[in-house]
Amino acid sequence: MTDLTRLSAAQLAEKLTSREVSAVEAVQAHLDRIGEVDRAINAFLHVNTDEALLVASEVDKERSLGDAMHPLAGVPIAVKDLIVTKGQPTTAGSKILEGWHSPYDATVVRRLRDAKMPILGKTNLDEFAMGSSTEHSAYGPTRNPWDLDRIPGGSGGGSAAAVAAFEAPLALGTDTGGSIRQPGAVTGTVGVKPTYGGVSRYGAIAMASSLDQIGPVTRTVLDSALLHEVIGGHDPHDSTSLTDPVGALVEAARNADVKGLRIGVIKELQGEGYQDGVQARFTEALDLLRQAGADVVEVSCPNFRYALGAYYLIMPSEASSNLAKYDGVRFGLRVVPDGAPTIERVMGATRAAGFGDEVKRRIILGTYALSAGYYDAYYGSAQKVRTLIQRDFDAAFTQADVLISPTAPTTAFKLGEKLDDPLAMYLNDVATIPANMAGVPGISVPGGLADGLPVGIQFLAPARQDARLYRAGAALEALLEDTWGGPLLAQAPEIGGGK
Amino acid sequence: MPEITREDVAHLARLAHIDMSAEELDRMTGELSVIVDSIKTVSEVAGDDVPATSHPIPLSNVYRDDVIGETLSNEEALSGAPDNADGRFKVPAILDGE
DSSP states (O other): OOOGGGSOHHHHHHHHHTTSSOHHHHHHHHHHHHHHHHHHHOOEEEEOHHHHHHHHHHHHHHHHTTOOOOTTTTOOEEEETTBOOTTSBOOTTOGGGTTOBOSSOOHHHHHHHHTTOOEEEEEOOSGGGOOSSSTTOTTOOOOBTTBTTBOOOSSSHHHHHHHHTTSOSEEEEEOSSSTTHHHHHHHTOEEEEOOTTSBOOTTBOOSSTTTOOEEEEESSHHHHHHHHHHHBSOOTTOTTOOOSOOOOHHHHHHTOOOTTOEEEEETTSSSTTSOHHHHHHHHHHHHHHHHTTOEEEEEOOGGGGGHHHHHHHHHHHHHHHHGGGOSSSSSSOOOOOSSSOOHHHHHHHHHHHHSOHHHHHHHHHHHHHHSTTTTIIIIIHHHHHHHHHHHHHHHHHHHOSEEEEESSSSSOOBTTSSTTOHHHHHGGGTTTHHHHHHTOOEEEEEEEEETTEEEEEEEEOOTTOHHHHHHHHHHHHHHHHHHHTSOGGGGSOOOOSOO | OOOOOHHHHHHHHHHTTOOOOHHHHHHHHHHHHHHHHHHGGGGGTSOTTSOOOSOSSOOOSOOOOSSOOOOOOHHHHHTTOSOEETTEEOOOOSSTTO
8 A cells, every 4th residue: 555644635635525535544654654753753742543543533524424524624733832732732832821621612623524634633833833843833843844853944843854754644833923934944844824814813823913924834835835825815803804705725826837937036035045955056047937838037136135024023012912811820830939939939930940041031022121221222223114015015016926035044954053152043034034024925835955955946836825936836747746746745865763 | 222131121021920030130131131132123114104004904892792702611610620619719818927
């Protein structure tokens, strides 16, 4: 029998629909794979064995009765542990939520359950999604399946690594400044940040509410489109949710074609600061797109150079406010100092013990940026820069249908390499942050290898035009796979046993 | 922009309700100075004529339909709390000596 873990979600769905394979077999194959490799990868914080098998057996039963089922019914999925799930723990990668169970499901989780997609478990992340390497998880780092000594990106390193290591065909991530796309880039997988408001944020533990967005993490562009259609669409529980229909994303991915498509190369997101191998794969991708009939033009977004700075004012400001709720009263950890302490002392001790260094840094930075006397100079100025970035996008999209850049400036770095240098860590997100600042959608697709490690290529589209990402992304994927003779992940090394 | 001092960080930590050791305050002061230094150009970019953007895709007048929906039960709402009594969150003393 074929190895079920090697199939794409679309392929697996076909075999399930035709009843060539049962959902229980599909789920069990992935649970077995998790058992084999996750000691080395540490992608999962919680494995949801019993419930996943139960849902799978229900799917098999209903299918045998000839009931109409969702096309992805029985296709298993992993969920980033920032997204709340009833019946399973949710930690956000933090000690402050250790052992906490959400009393409700996130809207995206409810939609997975409605589609009868078994949830394999919860994936590792940087604490409260703050980081670019998954090293800031309170539960130990996740390792990159391409090289176990390297980072899988972050904050959604667990979801990307799980998909790259064939532990799950699909996963959910969240992207505030690149946390879906950058892990996708460095693990050779596909990640999509939808238009802000295109997928409900209800039940995604908030980091920076005006930037956060849930999206798909997969191995193929078509799989991302399939998953995006499951989770997307209006949700009255999220007041920032768009009322637009999701759009024909799967159709766009199936009709991949760049003939006549105007692709804008962002002048400011390449060259200096970008690793040679990354730049080389990027240039090759542009050549392929040109040969396939795309109209490749250069666009300039001069204010993108201020995006990182503005992001590191807006994001911590919103995060410091969002994380005020971890007060040792309503949920999670409570640390009580000796004596008869007041609530103030309990809060101070609880938050000192429950939060890790990066979270503390960002809370302090946000508190600073929002404090009296600095508000206008910092937070206010950053919001103005946000306007300038939006204007750059508006101008660029008059010249091009989609924009293109490398997803991340480098390939996966070594574990520990940037852990003591927050600023160097922040630079990983230089190419992904502008999309969050402007609310526009972005996708990262595998672009090949540099020194044996994956490189990501990013497409960006105007707000509400997510379908263009799937059209362009799937076209580039097909062009590149022709040159590789198959998917990039087929070149990944076998994962050895425990480390 | 003024330098960020150890006293500033201590004050901010108090505001944010995070106890910090002397060693942590020293380290955080150094790290924050570097970060703040790298982002201070942001305040010099945009002039007064540029409006602020607080939300990437503004929506207005978002209301849900005025119908009774499902809500959490009292038990569910309290289920994750470290302490509760009489169907309520139990909070440590607010004032000293009580």
